Amino acid sequence: MPYQAEISRENPTCFLFVIDQSGSMDEITETGRSKAAFVADVLNKTLYTLVTNCSKADGVRNYFDLGVIAYGGSEVISGFGGVLSGDIVHPIHAISEHTLRVEERRKKMDDGAGGVIELKTKFPVWFDPKSAGGTPMRAALSKTIETVAHWCESHPGSYPPTILHVTDGQSTDGAPEEMADGLRQISTKDGQTLLFNLHVNTGGGLEIVFPISETGLNDEYSRMLFRMSSPLPAHLAKFAGDKGYAIADGSRGFIFNGDPQCIVDFFEIGTRPKLVADR
Amino acid sequence: MPPRSRLPLAFSVPKVEDRHNEDSFHRSTKGVYALSDGASVSFDSASWARILVRRYTQDPEFTREWLSAAISEFRQLYDRDSLPWMQQASFDKGSFASLLGVRIIDGGRLIQVLSVGDSLAVLCDGDRIKATFPLSAASEFTRSPQLICTNPTENAFLDEVDLEYDLVADWTFRGLKQPALLCMTDALGHWLLSQRDCDPSPISVLRKVRTPKAFARFVQEERAAGRMKRDDTTLMALW
Numbered sequence: 109m110p111y112q113a114e115i116s117r118e119n120p121t122c123f124l125f126v127i128d129q130s131g132s133m134d135e136i137t138e139t140g141r142s143k144a145a146f147v148a149d150v151l152n153k154t155l156y157t158l159v160t161n162c163s164k165a166d167g168v169r170n171y172f173d174l175g176v177i178a179y180g181g182s183e184v185i186s187g188f189g190g191v192l193s194g195d196i197v198h199p200i201h202a203i204s205e206h207t208l209r210v211e212e213r214r215k216k217m218d219d220g221a222g223g224v225i226e227l228k229t230k231f232p233v234w235f236d237p238k239s240a241g242g243t244p245m246r247a248a249l250s251k252t253i254e255t256v257a258h259w260c261e262s263h264p265g266s267y268p269p270t271i272l273h274v275t276d277g278q279s280t281d282g283a284p285e286e287m288a289d290g291l292r293q294i295s296t297k298d299g300q301t302l303l304f305n306l307h308v309n310t311g312g313g314l315e316i317v318f319p320i321s322e323t324g325l326n327d328e329y330s331r332m333l334f335r336m337s338s339p340l341p342a343h344l345a346k347f348a349g350d351k352g353y354a355i356a357d358g359s360r361g362f363i364f365n366g367d368p369q370c371i372v373d374f375f376e377i378g379t380r381p382k383l384v385a386d387r
Numbered sequence: 388m389p390p391r392s393r394l395p396l397a398f399s400v401p402k403v404e405d406r407h408n409e410d411s412f413h414r415s416t417k418g419v420y421a422l423s424d425g426a427s428v429s430f431d432s433a434s435w436a437r438i439l440v441r442r443y444t445q446d447p448e449f450t451r452e453w454l455s456a457a458i459s460e461f462r463q464l465y466d467r468d469s470l471p472w473m474q475q476a477s478f479d480k481g482s483f484a485s486l487l488g489v490r491i492i493d494g495g496r497l498i499q500v501l502s503v504g505d506s507l508a509v510l511c512d513g514d515r516i517k518a519t520f521p522l523s524a525a526s527e528f529t530r531s532p533q534l535i536c537t538n539p540t541e542n543a544f545l546d547e548v549d550l551e552y553d554l555v556a557d558w559t560f561r562g563l564k565q566p567a568l569l570c571m572t573d574a575l576g577h578w579l580l581s582q583r584d585c586d587p588s589p590i591s592v593l594r595k596v597r598t599p600k601a602f603a604r605f606v607q608e609e610r611a612a613g614r615m616k617r618d619d620t621t622l623m624a625l626w
Contacts, residue, residue: 156476163477165431165465166407204473217479218539229479230472 110299111341113267115171115381121267122173122197122259123158123379125151126252127187128275129180133239135276135310139368143308144237146368147274151176151187151235154375159204159232168201171381175255176234179248181241188234196255207232245279249287256294256301268295270302272378274371276309278329288336302338304361306374315367318348318359330364337362340377348377395420395568395625398602402427402619409433409484410572410621413440418491419447422621424506424572426483426534430474435461435482435537443488449501449550454535454542461537481538487570491625495560498568503545503554505532507576512563514588520556525581528573568625569593574618578609594626 115121133144141149155174162169175197176187186193192206211231219225256269271291294301307330316324318340322331337360340348349355351373361378363370394414401408409425409432421443425432442457443449467478485504492499500508502521505528510518522528533544548554560566567590571579582589596602602622609615 159473160476160480161428163430163473164427165434165474165478168473207472210472227479228468230475232472 111267111343113265113296113298115267117170119263119266120171120173120199121381122175122256122263122269124175124177124197124252124255124269124271125154125187126177126179126248126271126273127151127235128243128245128248128277129178129238129240130243130277130280131180131240132243132277133180133237137308137310137368142237142239143276143310144239147308147371148235148237150371150375152231152233154379155203155234156232158379159200162200163204168204170199170201172200173197173259174200174203177248177251177255178235178238179244179251180238182244183241184244184247184251189236192234196251197259203234204232207234208236209233242280243275243277244281245275245284246282246287249273249284249291253287253291253294256291260294260296260301264296266296266298267381268299268301270304270378272304272306272375274306274308274374276307283332285332285336292338299341300338302341302361303336304340304374304378305333305337305363306366306371307333307364308371309365309367313365315370316362316364317366317370318353318355319362319364320356320358320360325364333364334360334362344377344380347380348373351377393625395570395623396597397422397621397623398596398599399619399621400603400606402617407433408619409436410619411436411440411484412570412621412623413444414623415444419444419489420491420570420623420625421447421486421488422506422570422572422623423487424485424504424619424621429482430477430480430537431461431464432482432484434464435535436484439484439486439535440488443486443501447488447490447499447501449486449488449554451545451550454545455539458537458539479538481536481541483534483536483541485532485534485572489568489570491568495566498558498560500556500558501554502556504534505529505573505576507571507573507579508556509569509571509579509590510558510563511565511567511569511590513565514590514594516583516588516590517563518556518558519580520558521554522576522580525577528577528580532573567594570623572619572621574616574620575606575622578615582614593622593624596622596624 178187213231412422421440423436425436485506487506488501490499579589
């Protein structure tokens with residue numbers, strides 16, 4: 109059975125975020141912010157959650173390797189800045205140590221005695237929104253293949269990498285499907301690389317979430333993104349079902365015309381680890 | 388002859404040799420014993436587990452006030468505002484641990500067992516299992532048991548239960564020819580329930596374990612045979 113490997117410091121897994129930064133990502137969503145800004149915020153929150161889940165009083169445990177590939181215009185680059193920009197994938201302790209900045213926010217918490225207290229909270233930022241130029245999706249997936257192949261070679265016994273690809277438009281550098289097929293073929297002993305695709309939209313349209321077939325997808329572009337997407341493994345399918353999504357056998361990790369809530373859920377579901385050692 | 392005034396034997400081995408053990412146990416001479424399994428994927432579950440077992444053996448009346456006081460003690464261990472962001476976030480999220488507490492009253496006329504989480508208490512007569520609490524089958528162990536947390540929001544599940552009844556089992560040594568009481572964390576509990584119909588019985592196997600070294604060897608052998616999950620593993624045994 110694939111996707112059963114326990115995630116531990118000895119056998120971490122990898123989450124790789126592939127983010128479209130083309131010009132159209134500057135369109136404003138219903139939240140009043142651009143798609144690029146909203147996706148950047150959700151990505152920062154996702155990294156924050158992953159780091160927090162690995163943090164203990166004595167340090168950050170390396171359960172995950174994380175990377176961001178950003179693409180737009182003619183560029184396919186690491187989405188991290190500063191010292192992290194030299195490589196795509198980094199162990200989570202390095203991510204935790206190298207933020208772009210740490211902002212101060214406020215949150216309310218139960219005080220344990222029936223009341224609520226407001227606490228100052230530090231919120232790290234790694235990724236700033238950017239949007240310019242075309243959509244070199246093929247080149248981005250090619251870079252992803254190179255990165256994932258290298259990672260799997262050095263982690264043959266690990267839970268395989270999960271790729272969360274976020275885009276709002278069609279590739280401008282050629283058909284990406286064969287790249288996606290190649291990417292999903294790369295595997296560890298525990299299974300093939302998982303590729304989940306999220307198409308974000310601002311203009312309404314029918315939202316399609318975790319479909320099981322191409323039926324109901326109106327154009328070739330959405331059908332292609334469906335074919336590019338991996339089926340959800342059982343534990344992710346269950347988690348998506350628990351969040352209220354209609355999930356069936358064979359549901360793919362694919363959302364088309366996703367609204368802001370879908371973006372949040374896509375990241376949360378996609379980065380849900382199967383089994384972290386030592387619950 | 389029921390066990391009465393002796394302290395139970397207690398052994399614990401970490402998941403990996405030389406790594407920190409997040410299980411904790413405490414035994415008082417008044418017949419109150421507790422063990423706790425700190426969840427590794429949380430901020431400082433080892434300290435939280437230690438606080439829970441020490442407080443339980445000092446005061447075994449588990450109430451909401453009891454829990455609030457334990458949380459306050461834990462929070463005083465750290466200066467939240469001076470923690471780096473990732474540790475502050477993890478501190479806020481909370482530390483999680485099970486709590487299994489036992490009170491032997493009147494020489495075993497009444498044995499009161501309190502359990503939150505998936506640590507297991509077992510009442511035996513000779514090599515026979517008479518009762519287990521809170522779980523009764525290996526299949527009931529899950530990856531995400533409800534544990535006690537230093538973040539009160541995570542303890543909302545306790546609002547749904549009656550602390551005096553739903554989390555408690557009352558047993559007795561009376562009428563048992565060779566009574567024994569075992570308390571263990573989940574890896575050993577899962578092993579015991581999955582082996583309960585085996586020959587030799589898991590109780591007779593555990594009965595032979597009398598020293599820390601013997602316990603470490605037993606755990607190592609069962610892990611190697613694939614019969615026991617690799618996790619911090621603790622046993623308290625009142626034979």
